[in-house]
Amino acid sequence: MDEKYFAKKIEQKWQQKWAESGAFHAEPDATRPKFYALEMLPYPSGNLHMGHVRNYSAGDALAWYKRLKGFNVLHPIGWDSFGQPAEDAAVKRGVNPREWTEANIIAMRGQLERLGLSYDWRRQMAAHRPEYYKFDQWFFLKMYEMGLAYKKQTQVNWCSNDQATLSNEQASGGICWRCGNPVTKKDLEQWFLKTTAYTDQLLDDMAEIEAGWPASVLKRQSDWMGRSEGAFVDFDVMASGESLFACPIVDGLTSMSDQGKSRVRIFTTRIDTIYGANALVLAAEHPVIQANIDNFSEEVASKIAIIRTENARPADHEVEIEKDGIDTGLKAINPFSGEELPVWVGNYVMMAYGTGAVMSVPAHDERDFEFAKKFGLDIREVVQSASFSLSSADAAQAEDCTLNEAFSDYGVVVNSGEWSGMSSEEAKSAMTAFAEKSRFGQGATTYRLRDWGISRQRFWGSPIPIIYCDTCGVVPEKFENLPVRLPENAPITGTGESPLAKVPEFYETTCPKCDGPAKRETDTMDTFVDSSWYFFRYLDPTNEDVPFDIEKAAYWAPVDQYIGGDDHAVMHLIYARFWSKVMRDMGLVTFDEPVKRLLTQGMVVGETFFDDESGKRVYYPAAEVTVERDVKGRITSATTSVPGAVATGASDNPKSKIQNPKSLRHAIERMSKSKGNGVDPDEMVEIYGADAARIFVMFAAPIENELVWHEAGIEGAVRFLQRVWRLVHRWEPAFRVQASACSSPEQKQPEGCTLNGKRLRQKTHQTIKRVSDSFESLQFNTPVAALMELSNAIGDVEFENADDDTVFAVREALTSLVLMLTPFSPHTSEELYSVLIGNEDGMLANGARFPEFIDEMAKADEIEIPVQINGKLRSRVMAAPETSNETLEKMVFADEKVREYTDGKEVIKVVVVPKRLVNIVIKN
């Protein structure tokens, strides 16, 4: 018998057994409750990193837990295999993207298998395979039919570093999501999916998933969609004096009044403040401004030009942009008051939001306030509140009141004609109604969310199944012709043009309508299309006719638990929610939301020191560096034990002095090879074993926290597993000799059990409760700690001369421990379970179940009650849990230590918290 724990041996053994028996294959089964456990699928870069290990270890733990709880668990994995790195590899090394991707998938699958993750590999999907992307195209055509896919000429976000188009979500903050480069704009014709048709649903349906999703993710999504309710108001605009004025009619932005006057439309959420408007402020790009650019004075025109170019510049997060603008000389009429207002161009008004035009109300809007202060415009107060009220005399002079800051809360409307005296809320609806009746405005809701631009001038993506015919125009490919396949040998240059446009065999085709010569669309789809619905493909991965069978989806979907990084909170998770709603409207699914519960796990980061030597960063792993600091925390000297990492002066000396300690910086960053702070999961598995690596990753920090990778702790996980291993092998012969002294574990406490046995059984059942509760609340670090405690408790039981009851209690404890460890260390658990149970069929084949918590067993005969005197812990007494408060009080006052404090003192009060503590308040 193996007395020693050889991780590698048992891991290989069980991985093979699982694969052979199809242990994790799942099929619909109406007799059992289902559980769909899903983790975000990896990009097949070729290397797994610790972030994956963390993500998948958590998902696997949950999948195992649910299996042992009797659920029919679906736990699949696949590959987000379209995308840029394959093309980069093609450009740099001349490899074929498909071959490169397939090789990486094989390599990474091996890594996942060596971790012993319990996937149903039969369901593996890969985005780049025609049998998958066929249905990207299928969905696209369906959306085209539904009017949800359309083409238009726009300014797209462009990353000059990646030579790639980006959706708004991917260009958030003016920064490329992939490389962090500033994003510029480029004019392109591209295909869009109408995400905006679902904005309200995407916002409102959050109520359905509120309980299961992190609030921060939902908040970020709703911020991103940016719904704001208010009103459009049309201002008559005219030239003043002799100057010319041109007003192009642009739907939604400008119009003509019944009297034939030009109108500019503004959007406001605070129509109640309109009497406080002192100007109309337009974006520099506004069509009225651009149409009149030659009519303005040179000064005005050049200022507008400056603002425009500055607007086009990528955003700098660090610098706050100063308000700037200029009076154009145009005039506008406030339709409520009839007052004439100047028309300004302001750098703080953006063409992309609302109508690109605002009314400036400095008293009640911070930005307008700043603007007015800078240019000396008047500030009129039209809203007051209880906390911010002026006397009526002051109100009369409100016009020259000098505010220090804008008051942007709701209050009571003043100085606003017939609306004065109303609350802001009342005024908003009354004034909106009036504007509608008077035909110069209407209630309106605006959104920040834009339609999803999916065209990419890339090779390694799903071709958009559209054909351009000189006779018939834009013609969708026929469903029966799908998939539109990628050619094998496209010239990939990475210079930003569509590679498919250089492959006549690809783009030359015939029109599905008229059979005349025609050309295919040569752009491919954003890879986020693939990841928007991949988790439905797992449900029916081989279906050739439709993306998935409705019946199968009805059983498995929606996802019960999704786990992944919160960097996808906005992009992927909005797209996936959108896609599900479209599928619902297509009749494929019956629910609104695809994911019931979401867990966002924190990043795994590495700690390094780095030094910018001659412009090139030199990294030192933190574990290899010893630094000394001065009082101010500056590094004064540093040594490293990695001679190779030292740029100069490297020697055989194991500790080398780092040349420029003063320029050395401490950094905690995302792991990467180039920084030398990465860890190879394969290496971890090789050295410590998959189970130890997985336990450590789960135990090291709460799953949602960032995890700074320090290898030091992993030894503890190995030691723990070895301890459990030894315990089982030490006690197992005793279990065989005395197999059923106390019969089944479900049984109640046998008569005459020793105290030893009782205590251990309490600990066992308390642990069962703690561990189960932890899994239900998605905590993975605390159950490991609880299991370590249990194993310590078992270790404390004396083996020599153990009586039958003790042996029984140990057997129950060890069996429970082994079962509860399965989600964290499945190989070791399977092996130890087979030792305990006497066969090697595996837990699932044996119908093993997570141990049941028995409340009665967890109860202690005697508990320790801390005794406080004036809130300070002074003593402890042992008492039965059901001891009455009166008895307990007596016991406490009988305690010697307590009497030392209370003798001769006046007892003011005694607080007894049943089963918890006693606090005696005395007068000193």
Next chain:
RNA sequence: GCUGGGGUGGCGGAAUUGGUAGACGCCCAGGACUUAAAAUCCUGUGCCUUUAGGGGCGUACGGGUUCGAUUCCCGUCCCCAGUACCA
């Protein structure tokens, strides 16, 4: 700036509805075993203080509520994440 989340030993982190702060692990120190080392096992380990028993102080800081506060309230400081003038 705004929004959200935080601040607990040398480190990662535990602490039910307010009820023994520091579980569990790492690191470190001492000991046992060993010819020796590794492994393993045992002991100690918040800080200060005391010969000892003990005592005092401790959950960013300052107040408050309470018999009792890491937990609740008010104020201040700091860190992290998201966001970028959204009208």
